[in-house]
Amino acid sequence: MRRRRLWQGMDRLLFWVVVLLVLIGLAVLYSASYQRALATGTSYLTKQLAWLGLGLCAAALLMVVDYHRWLEGAYLYYGANLALLAAVLVAGETRGGAQRWLAAGPFVFQPSELAKISTILVLARWLGEHRDAPRRWRALVPPALIVGFPMALILKEPNLGTALIFLPVVASMLWVWRLPSRMWWWLAGSAALAAPLGWGLLHDYQRSRLLVFVNPNLDPLGAGYTVLQSKIAVGSGLLWGRGWFAGTQNQLNFLPERHTDFIFSVIGEEWGFLGAAGVLVLYALLLHRGFRIAAESRDPFGTLLATGLTTLIGCHVIVNVGMTLGLMPVVGLPLPLISYGGSWLLACLAAVGMILSVGMRRPGFG
Amino acid sequence: MRLAWVERLFLLALAGLVGALGIFQLIIGPSYRRMAERNRIRLIPLPAVRGSILDRHGAPLADDHLSFDVAIMPQEVEDFPALWDALSRQIGVPPARLQQTYRRQYAAPFAPVVVARDLEPSLAMALEERRIEWPGLVVLPTPRRRYPLGAAEGAVVGYLGLVDPQALRMLKPYGYTLRDWVGKSGVERLYDAALHGTNGGVQVEVDHKGRLVRQIGLKPPVRGKDITVTVDAALQQHSYRLLDGRRGAVLIMALETGELLAAVSSPGFDPEAFVDPDRDEAVERYLADEDRPLFNRAVAGAVPPGSVFKLVTAYAGLVSRKASTTTTYVCPGHFLLGGITFDCWFSAGHGPQTLVEALAHSCNVFFYQWGLRVGPEGIAATARQFGFGQPSRVDWPGEAAGLVPDPLWKRLHRHQKWYRGETANLAIGQGSLLVTPMQVLRMTALVALDGRAPQPHLLKAIENHPVGVPPPTTLSMDRQALAAIRSGMEAVVASERGTGRLAYVAGLPAAGKTGTAQAGAGPSHAWFCGYAPAARPRVAVVVFVEHGGTGGEVAAGLAGQLFEALLVKGV
Numbered sequence: 001m002r003r004r005r006l007w008q009g010m011d012r013l014l015f016w017v018v019v020l021l022v023l024i025g026l027a028v029l030y031s032a033s034y035q036r037a038l039a040t041g042t043s044y045l046t047k048q049l050a051w052l053g054l055g056l057c058a059a060a061l062l063m064v065v066d067y068h069r070w071l072e073g074a075y076l077y078y079g080a081n082l083a084l085l086a087a088v089l090v091a092g093e094t095r096g097g098a099q100r101w102l103a104a105g106p107f108v109f110q111p112s113e114l115a116k117i118s119t120i121l122v123l124a125r126w127l128g129e130h131r132d133a134p135r136r137w138r139a140l141v142p143p144a145l146i147v148g149f150p151m152a153l154i155l156k157e158p159n160l161g162t163a164l165i166f167l168p169v170v171a172s173m174l175w176v177w178r179l180p181s182r183m184w185w186w187l188a189g190s191a192a193l194a195a196p197l198g199w200g201l202l203h204d205y206q207r208s209r210l211l212v213f214v215n216p217n218l219d220p221l222g223a224g225y226t227v228l229q230s231k232i233a234v235g236s237g238l239l240w241g242r243g244w245f246a247g248t249q250n251q252l253n254f255l256p257e258r259h260t261d262f263i264f265s266v267i268g269e270e271w272g273f274l275g276a277a278g279v280l281v282l283y284a285l286l287l288h289r290g291f292r293i294a295a296e297s298r299d300p301f302g303t304l305l306a307t308g309l310t311t312l313i314g315c316h317v318i319v320n321v322g323m324t325l326g327l328m329p330v331v332g333l334p335l336p337l338i339s340y341g342g343s344w345l346l347a348c349l350a351a352v353g354m355i356l357s358v359g360m361r362r363p364g365f366g
Numbered sequence: 367m368r369l370a371w372v373e374r375l376f377l378l379a380l381a382g383l384v385g386a387l388g389i390f391q392l393i394i395g396p397s398y399r400r401m402a403e404r405n406r407i408r409l410i411p412l413p414a415v416r417g418s419i420l421d422r423h424g425a426p427l428a429d430d431h432l433s434f435d436v437a438i439m440p441q442e443v444e445d446f447p448a449l450w451d452a453l454s455r456q457i458g459v460p461p462a463r464l465q466q467t468y469r470r471q472y473a474a475p476f477a478p479v480v481v482a483r484d485l486e487p488s489l490a491m492a493l494e495e496r497r498i499e500w501p502g503l504v505v506l507p508t509p510r511r512r513y514p515l516g517a518a519e520g521a522v523v524g525y526l527g528l529v530d531p532q533a534l535r536m537l538k539p540y541g542y543t544l545r546d547w548v549g550k551s552g553v554e555r556l557y558d559a560a561l562h563g564t565n566g567g568v569q570v571e572v573d574h575k576g577r578l579v580r581q582i583g584l585k586p587p588v589r590g591k592d593i594t595v596t597v598d599a600a601l602q603q604h605s606y607r608l609l610d611g612r613r614g615a616v617l618i619m620a621l622e623t624g625e626l627l628a629a630v631s632s633p634g635f636d637p638e639a640f641v642d643p644d645r646d647e648a649v650e651r652y653l654a655d656e657d658r659p660l661f662n663r664a665v666a667g668a669v670p671p672g673s674v675f676k677l678v679t680a681y682a683g684l685v686s687r688k689a690s691t692t693t694t695y696v697c698p699g700h701f702l703l704g705g706i707t708f709d710c711w712f713s714a715g716h717g718p719q720t721l722v723e724a725l726a727h728s729c730n731v732f733f734y735q736w737g738l739r740v741g742p743e744g745i746a747a748t749a750r751q752f753g754f755g756q757p758s759r760v761d762w763p764g765e766a767a768g769l770v771p772d773p774l775w776k777r778l779h780r781h782q783k784w785y786r787g788e789t790a791n792l793a794i795g796q797g798s799l800l801v802t803p804m805q806v807l808r809m810t811a812l813v814a815l816d817g818r819a820p821q822p823h824l825l826k827a828i829e830n831h832p833v834g835v836p837p838p839t840t841l842s843m844d845r846q847a848l849a850a851i852r853s854g855m856e857a858v859v860a861s862e863r864g865t866g867r868l869a870y871v872a873g874l875p876a877a878g879k880t881g882t883a884q885a886g887a888g889p890s891h892a893w894f895c896g897y898a899p900a901a902r903p904r905v906a907v908v909v910f911v912e913h914g915g916t917g918g919e920v921a922a923g924l925a926g927q928l929f930e931a932l933l934v935k936g937v
Contacts, residue, residue: 287376322383325390
């Protein structure tokens with residue numbers, strides 16, 4: 001009886017939006033990886049389907065079990081995840097100059113993606129438990145440490161984009177936690193002062209990506225190539241797109257990384273403005289529902305958790321699409337639910353599962 | 367309430383992205399679409415086969431034959447070192463050299479790179495059969511231009527070169543590209559527009575590495591038109607061999623039509639050297655050679671004519687009515703003028719001479735006095751009427767105009783007075799007078815055809831369509847004077863003491879005039895101009911040997927051999 005009521009409380013719209021995005025993702029991935037599948041005989045699609053199965057199980061489990069239970073174990077998962085991040089630095093696989101992956105049998109796994117979720121979980125618990133604490137600078141030390149450890153480990157891999165995505169997530173959670181505005185001013189000021197310092201710590205390739213972002217014609221065959229080809233791909237889609245499997249930038253291999261970070265370019269090229277804008281509308285619905293669940297949660301834990309997870313998804317969408325259009329620097333942030341990448345798909349489905357879980361336990365619904 | 371702000375922020379950002387998408391796809395979209403098309407479509411040129419140049423009987427003077435080249439298709443090669451080794455064993459070129467050639471020529475993954483040229487057909491066949499064992503290896507049948515007569519025909523057909531980048535701007539509207547061969551001299555140059563043909567091309571779709579994906583469009587190349595020239599290959603070769611590498615020229619023309627049956631400049635050059643990438647040294651030798659093989663002596667070299675010019679002087683005297691065929695001068699072997707002694711070439715003296723005798727013996731003393739009586743203006747005017755001092759307008763590039771001096775010319779150009787001694791010199795074809803063998807040929811034809819002037823030319827037909835030739839233009843000339851000159855010319859060859867005795871051939875009565883022109887240091891230029899048969903002239907011949915000696919011994923001897931050859935051919 002109780003179980004049925006629980007399922008009735010599920011946000012149906014959010015659910016179907018997610019299902020739709022996942023299906024769109026599979027269709028686009030099929031087209032984006034078709035040439036490679038022809039050439040090598042191995043398809044990204046089958047791997048992605050395997051991860052999708054795993055992700056759906058995880059999402060179902062997260063929905064069924066009360067999220068308070070997960071919050072209880074938050075420190076445990078967080079600690080385990082930090083250990084995995086440390087393990088990556090010691091024994092991880094290196095691809096393209098960065099050590100980001102852990103291999104476990106046939107599965108290759110990226111702990112930094114899951115670290116986003118476990119950090120939000122711990123942060124939600126700590127901020128929820130200390131919701132009445134006086135808003136002093138000292139009070140910010142524990143959250144800073146909670147975010148700082150995974151960020152530092154991820155920066156070390158190096159993976160600048162993933163590390164930086166923690167900042168808006170933390171910011172939105174602190175905002176909901178009601179951090180007073182004078183402290184925001186201080187934070188913003190010190191961030192501005194720290195920026196030049198951060199430039200000195202960047203790797204050369206990261207700097208060149210940022211410089212190319214400012215001026216894409218700086219190096220059209222090198223760092224600027226991807227962005228240029230991506231813009232050509234998106235732009236050439238016009239209103240209706242060139243059709244599924246008919247994008248020349250995609251099928252003739254002009255677009256690098258088109259199955260992962262630049263999959264939105266393929267959507268733009270083959271599905272046109274209607275397709276690309278449609279996908280953005282779906283994301284808007286997802287965010288809208290996510291924030292509504294956060295607002296209607298019966299306790300601060302649910303609010304904070306849903307806020308953090310929805311912000312994470314939203315930031316990924318905006319940075320990824322902006323990067324595709326050359327409006328954001330090229331940082332390796334995949335598109336939620338669509339980009340190829342098992343760990344990230346799993347993390348997204350887990351996030352959606354947890355948001356739905358919070359929604360199912362809203363007052364008046366549960 | 368705080369959450370509502372976060373949501374608004376995100377929705378605003380998403381709306382911004384939708385707006386950006388609109389700008390990218392709907393407003394700038396078409397230009398991005400063009401860039402995408404440019405990304406994927408490449409054009410591979412298909413050069414047209416050049417038209418052949420044929421002699422008057424259809425024998426090839428220049429044609430494209432298939433040369434079997436070994437090329438590497440970069441995108442198909444799986445194992446380069448193994449390929450070099452295998453290829454090296456087959457064709458006997460060290461692998462390192464093959465590799466070096468490949469690196470230098472490499473252009474794109476889908477463009478074949480030629481690493482070895484002109485294979486034996488049997489070897490090419492063997493390679494082609496075993497192609498599957500070596501992926502990436504291609505045997506390319508490439509058209510290469512062949513010139514069967516070699517150096518003998520160089521001056522006529524000219525040579526090819528790659529399009530000059532500066533000239534390309536002008537040639538581009540006519541379908542030339544930077545990789546095209548274009549005629550640089552001779553017939554190859556003059557009739558290049560017909561010979562060239564129209565290049566074609568294949569439009570292909572390529573991927574991001576420039577590898578060919580599929581063919582989109584094809585414009586087949588159109589072969590150039592064949593050019594038939596008036597030259598007789600056998601006669602041309604024979605004439606060239608007669609000169610035997612000496613500097614000079616031979617011209618043989620069919621009189622009624624103006625067709626040049628042989629057009630030789632010696633020493634010649636082998637046009638094949640210019641299209642063979644392995645014969646660069648030969649080209650450099652041609653350029654450095656003191657004998658200047660690339661210089662067309664038949665039309666471009668202006669030299670003093672010596673005694674062959676006496677035909678002009680003779681005619682000038684007869685039409686001036688100041689002298690006649692009965693006018694007689696005594697030749698004691700020399701002639702005194704203004705305190706200077708002018709010699710006759712025969713120092714013992716010819717004795718009393720009439721015009722016909724003086725032509726036969728080429729008596730200088732006779733013509734000094736004859737010329738002085740006519741005056742320089744009269745000789746110069748006649749010379750111009752005979753075609754000297756202006757190009758003959760033969761369709762053979764690089765023609766010189768020569769120079770006909772007269773008192774006015776001297777005043778204008780040298781700012782000096784004309785001396786009587788110069789008139790004497792002009793009368794025997796010396797002094798400042800400069801002519802080309804082609805002009806001498808034109809003069810000979812005019813005399814032989816009794817005042818009709820054919821237009822010398824080389825083009826006979828374009829792609830089997832004969833080129834219309836205007837009949838010889840009839841000039842208003844004194845027939846009796848020309849007849850007298852012709853009897854003089856007949857005596858040159860036929861009479862016992864004629865200077866052109868060596869040109870005599872039993873069975874082919876010929877007429878002519880020898881010339882021995884002093885020119886700076888070294889031996890004289892040897893000239894002979896003539897026609898045959900004497901009674902009904904059909905061919906005119908000019909032989910010129912630069913610093914070759916006397917006209918009577920050298921040039922007339924060669925002319926005799928030419929007449930013999932013409933007799934055998936049945937002209």
